Amino acid sequence: MKVSKKVAGVEYAIRDIVTAARQVEKQGKKITYLNIGDPVQYGFQPPTNVKDAMIKSIREGNNYYAQSEGLPELREAISLKEKSKGLSVSADDILVTNGVSEALDMVMSSIVEEGDEVLLPGPYYPPYASYVRLHGGKPVEFAVDLKNSTPDIDDIKSKITPKTVAICLISPNNPTGAVFSEKSLKELVDIANQHDLYIICDEIYDQIVFDEKFTGIGKVSGDSPIILLNGFSKVHLMSGWRIGYIAFNNSPKLVPIRENLPKLARVRISTNLPVQYAALESLRGSQGYVSEFVSELKKRRDFVVKRLNSIPGLSCSNPKGAFYAFPKIETNPYKTDQEFVMELLRETGVLTVHGSGFGTQYGSGYFRIVFLPDLNTLDFALNEIERFCQ
Incomplete structure (x- = not known):
């Protein structure tokens, strides 16, 4: 049956790569997910007043x-x-x-x-x-x-x-x-x-x-x-x-x-x-939680960028906002950044996203890390990345 040619151009590397992670997981390896920029999955939650407003609206019949x-x-x-x-x-x-x-x-x-x-x-x-x-x-x-x-x-x-x-x-x-x-x-x-x-x-x-x-x-x-x-x-x-x-x-x-x-x-x-x-x-409502959230992220940003720049074969510019680091693979024994990311996943269980998934012209040769997890998780992941690079 016919499928529209337009659909062939649709890609979403951030989620597409999860399919590969699930295959690795089936083989018994624990996955450390550093691929999706979702604060809530890493323990951050909307304030109680916001949750209550959602529940209240449902109970009051706004459905x-x-x-x-x-x-x-x-x-x-x-x-x-x-x-x-x-x-x-x-x-x-x-x-x-x-x-x-x-x-x-x-x-x-x-x-x-x-x-x-x-x-x-x-x-x-x-x-x-x-x-x-x-x-x-x-x-x-x-x-x-x-x-x-x-x-x-x-x-x-x-x-x-x-x-x-x-x-x-x-x-x-x-x-x-x-x-x-x-x-x-x-x-x-x-x-x-x-x-x-x-x-x-x-x-x-x-x-x-x-x-x-x-x-x-x-x-x-x-x-x-x-x-x-x-x-x-x-x-x-x-x-x-x-x-x-x-x-x-x-x-x-x-x-x-x-x-x-x-x-x-x-x-x-x-x-x-x-x-x-x-x-x-x-x-x-109160916006106090935002500064607390950003303060936590800044600690994680500083930790991740410092560690990445200490790993031979990698370099990373300092992100000024959001919650992603985008290190460059200075020394890549593999043919592509995607192959680098896949081998990193298979060997260490650390899931990142290949830079070419964000555009081949300027993304190739990089990979993306989400620095939303707690410092212990980030430390473990960066130790694994360092071991892999060595």
Whole structure:
């Protein structure tokens, strides 16, 4: 029977590699999972008031279809959050989605047609390329200086063609932890305006930064055609509840997509309503847990980066945000980074993700580690990685 060719371009290395881990596990080897960026799986939990809000909403009967655009009170709270970061939005500019992944799918399906090109920061989060391909487009990677967290502006300019429709940004970045400065964001917005391109900016790690204050793209947005993606999985520790949102900047160029993209929200009916009440509470309630969470992550970041840089054959830039380290394999006895990661898994049981899964042009020769586990688990894993490299 026929299968759509579009599906062939869909990849998600972070989860695809788990299949291999399960095979190794069946052979009796214990797996140390350092592959998925899910804080909740590593012991972090949403605050009690947020859990209680979810349970309360269910008990009070809020178990029906929500408005397709999202709970009005939540949209208002989200708009206040994004306005505080500089974006020009009201509640009417917010559309609540089932996670950022659905938001990304909706945006790509609204702007990408056969042959269109979308610029992605290399390396990039895999669903960006998969959704571009799924809708007939071509992902094009641009270079990012990982040491200085700066996009290569000249490289971006050289890769814009008549087929380019958008520039995507992920700041803080997955998988590298790069955080773009205000200057870099302004340069990217200026380029987009010069070429009539959408800027799609993913800020889901916006409060998970370690060394410098985070600058949101809203601060330099003006009336540019910026579509911001964000959600509650990372900072708000609500990964399994699947809730995110799209925020449209107040730009005349976004009028057509603002009129048409919500049709997709109506077709898929709505987002989980009880979770929306929990998200509302997570924005209105105490935010003290966030600084505690980030403080814990900073300790783990510092430990992991120091250890990686002490291992012969590896080097690692210092991630400025998110919870990933992206070490470079300086000395690789195997043909590819994927083979390195697979052999590491088979020999040690430590599961990481090959860098080429985040884009072959700039991800090849690296691998990604999640530093969410406790220090004892990270110490064990790094001992195994060091032994493997030796």
